[in-house]
Amino acid sequence: MALNIYNSFSRKKELFVPIDKKQVKLYVCGPTVYGPPHVGHARSYTNFDVVRRYLDYLGYNVKYVQNITDVGHLVGDSDDGQDKILAQATKENIDPYALAYKYENIYFEYMDKLGIKRPTISARATGFIPEMIELVQSIIDKGFAYVTSEGNVYFSVHKLDSYGKLSGRKLENNLSGERITVADDKENPEDFALWKSAVGGHIMKWNSPWGVGYPGWHIECSALSKRFFGDTFDIHGGGLDNIFPHHESEIAQSEVANGKPFVNYFMHNNLVTVNGTKMGKSLGNFITLEQLFETFNPMLVRYFILQFHYRKPVDFSYDAIEMVKIQYNKMNEIFGKIKKLSDGEYNEVESAELVDIKESFISAMDDDFNTPVATAEMLRFSKIAAKILSNNNLYYIKEANTIVKMFEDILGFDFTFDDTNENSSQSNEDNEKLLDLISDIRTKLRAEKNYALSDYIRDELNKLDINIRDKKI
Template sequence: MKLRLYDTYTRSTRDFEPLQPGEVGLYACGPTVYNYAHIGNLRTYIFEDVLRRVLTFNGYQVKHVMNITDVGHLVSDADTGEDRMELGSQRTGMTAWEIAAMYTEAFRADMARLNIQEPTIWCKATDHIQDQIETVRCIEAHGYTYRTSDGIYFDTSKLPDYGYLGRLDIEGLQAGSRVELGEKQHSTDFALWKFSPPDQQRQMEWDSPWGKGFPGWHIECSAMSAKYLGPFFDIHCGGEDHITVHHTNEIAQTEACHSTRLANFWVHGYFLQINAARMGKSVGNFLTVQTLIDEGYDPLAYRFMCLGAHYRARLNFGWEALESASTALNRLRAACHSWGTPSEADANFLARFTTEINDDLNMPRALATVWDLVKSDLSDAVKKATLLKADEVLGLRLAEWEPAEAAIPAEILTLAQQRQEARAARRWQEADALREQVKAAGYEIEDTTQGPRVRRV
C-alpha cells in the first residue's frame, strides 16, 4: 500500500509523493527551552519519530530539521507578556543563555530515553537572528508589515486566505475579540520583531534595521525551515495547538515572502490529557520522563503506550494504562528474546504491517499485527526476524533487551564462597559436595578466569 498521510491544510488523507524523488524534507517544531519537556510534549515527538521511521521504512532518505526556540516565545500568543526565557531566568537564577543550554540537553536526554532519533539538523533561534531579520525584510518589502511603538507587525488583512490552515473565522474573531489591541490594527496581527523596552536591557537582544530587539516567535520557523529545506518542502509537523496560531502565522509569513504555503503536507499530533484536561506547564499538571522513572517505569513503556493510540486521537494518561503498557512491552520483549537467533523475515506479515503503518501511521493496527505474529505458527527464527524488522518503526529496542538476572539468595552465595575456599585449600571432596548442594537448590557454579559465577539453572 502506498503511504498516505492526513494533511491538515486540505483536511484530507492524501497519497504521499515527495517533491524530489527518493528524498523527503521534514521540519518539526522543537521545544521552547525554558523548562523541562513534559510527557505531553514528548508524545508529539514520538509521533514525529514514528513518521520519520515510516518514511525511512518506505525507502526515503529523510532530511529532518528541528528548531530550538531559545528566544522570542512570549507568554501570550497575543504577543504580550514576558519572554519565557527571561521568566525562566528569573525562576532559576541562571542566565537565559544558561537555562537554554541546560534544558536543551535535558530535552535531548529525554529523546534518548524514549529512543526518539535526533534530527539531521538542529537549529537554534539565537544562531539564526540574521536569517530571521532577512525574512522580515522580505515580508516588509512586499508590503505586509507596519510599525508600532513596540515592534514590527504582520498585517494579516493583506492576505485574503489568512487562517485557512485553522479554518479561522476571521470576521468573527475580529468582532468578538477581547484582546486589548493596543496599536495592533487587527486582533490576528502578530509580531515579526519586538523592540527592547527603552528603560531596560534584555539578556537576549540584537541590533536590526528597525532598532534593538528580538524576533517574534513565528518568524524563526519560517526562516530556518526555508534555509535548510527550501521555501516549499514536503512535511511540516507539530502539535494540534500549533494549527490556529503558530503554523497559521508561519504560512502567512512564507506566503508573503515566497508565495508558498511552506509545506506540501501539514501533519499534527494530538494532545496527551490527564483527567480529561490538556497537560501543560501553565496549569501545573505536567509529568516528565524522570517522573516515570522515579515511579519505576521504563520510558519505553510510555513510548509503547503512545503507539497504542492513533496520533490524531487524544490520549488520556493514567498510571493503570501505563502499567498495562509496561506489562505488554515486557511480554513482547520476553517473547522476542526467547526466540533465539533470527533468520529471514516473513514477507506476508511484513506486508500486513506495512499496510497499517502506511495508512496514516495506524500504529494501533500495526501493533495488532505484531501480536498476531507472536501467536502465529511461524518458526521462532522467522518470528524474531520479522519482529526486529517491524521494530525499525516501533523503536522499542527489542534487539537490545536482556532479561534481568534474578538475585542469587545469600545462602547460595555462601555455599559458593565455602566451595571456593575448599578448592583453595585443595579439599576437593568437600568442594564437590558443596557444588552438589548448590545444584540441588537449582543453581550452578561456573568457574571462570574472574572467579566462580553462580546462576539459576
C-alpha cells in the same frame, strides 16, 4: 498500498508524493526550552519519530529539521507578556542563554531515553537571527508588514486573503469585538509580531533595521525551513494546539516572502490529558518525564503512546500504563530471545503466517501511520513467536527476526532479552539432574524393598505436578 497521510489542509488522507523522489523534507516545531520535558513532549516527538522512521524504512533520504526555541516565545502565545525563557531565567536566577542550554540538554537526554532519533538538523533560534531579519525585511518590502514608532514589526493579516486557510478561521467571524480592548501599537488586533523591540531588562536582543529587539516566535520556523529546505518542503508537523496562531502565521510569512506554497502536507498530533483533564502547571497535574521514568521503563511509555493513533488524544495515567506493562514485558522478552537466537546458523524459511503479519503491519503504517493497528500486529506476532520458541521450531527464526527488526526500525523499540532467562535455562538443566538423582534414590529404595518411602517420594512429587516414572530394576 502506498503511504497515505492525513493532510490538515484538505482534512483528508492523501497519497504521499514527495517533491523529490528520493528525499523527504520534514520539519517539526521543536520545544521551547524553559522547563523539563513532560508527557506532551514524549507523545508528540515519539509520533513524529515514527513518521521519520517509517519514511526511512520506505527508502527515502529523510532530512528532518527541528527548531529549538530559545528566544521569542511569549507567555500566553500572544504578543504581550514576557518571553518564556526570560521569565524562567529570572526565576532561576541564571542567564537566559544558560537556562535555554540547560533545558535543551535535558530535553535531548529524555528524548534519547525514549528511543527518539535526533533530528538531522536541530537548530537553535538564536543561531539564525540574520535569516529571520532578512525574512521580516522581505515581508515589509512586499507590503504585508509595518514598522511602528515603538520599533515593533507586525504582519498585517487583513492584507492576505489566504490567511486562515489551515485553521479555517475567518478574521471577521472570530476576532471582531476584540478590537476595542487592544491598546497597543498594532493597526489591527489580529496582526502578529514579527519583531519585538527590546524594552526593559531584555538580555537576548539583537540589532536590526528597526532598532534593538528580538524575533517573534512564529518567524523562526519560517526562517529555518527556508534556510534548510528552500521555499517549499514536504511535511510540516506539530501539535494540534499550534494550528492557530503559530502554523497559520508560519504559512502567511513564508508564502508572502517566497511567493510559493509553504508546505505540501501539514500533520498535527492530538493532545494529551492527564487522568482525564488537560495538563497544566497551574492545575498541578503536570507529569515530567523524570517523574514518569522513575516508575516506568521509557520503552514501555513509548509502547503506551503508540497504542493511540497520533490524531487521537492520549490520556496519561499511571494505571493505564500499568495495564500494558505485562503485555509489553512479555513481548520484549520474546523478541529479545528471537534476536539472540537468530545469530545461529539456520536456513531462511518463510511461513505464510509471518508474511501475513509483515504485510498487515506495513499496510497499517501506510494508512496514515496507524500505530494502534501496527502494535496489535506486533502483539499477534508475539504469540506466534512464543510458539516458535517453545516448540524449538527454529526453522522460522531468521524470518521471525526480520520481523522483530522491522518493529524496532519503524516503531523505535529496542527489545532486550533479559539474561536472567538464561539462568532459568541453566536452572532447568539443574532440575533435570536433581530429578535423575531422586529417581536413582527411588530405584535403590525399591531394590531394598522400601516401597513405602519410594511411593511416598513419587506421590509427593506428583502433588507438585512432577511425574516420575519407576525405572525397571
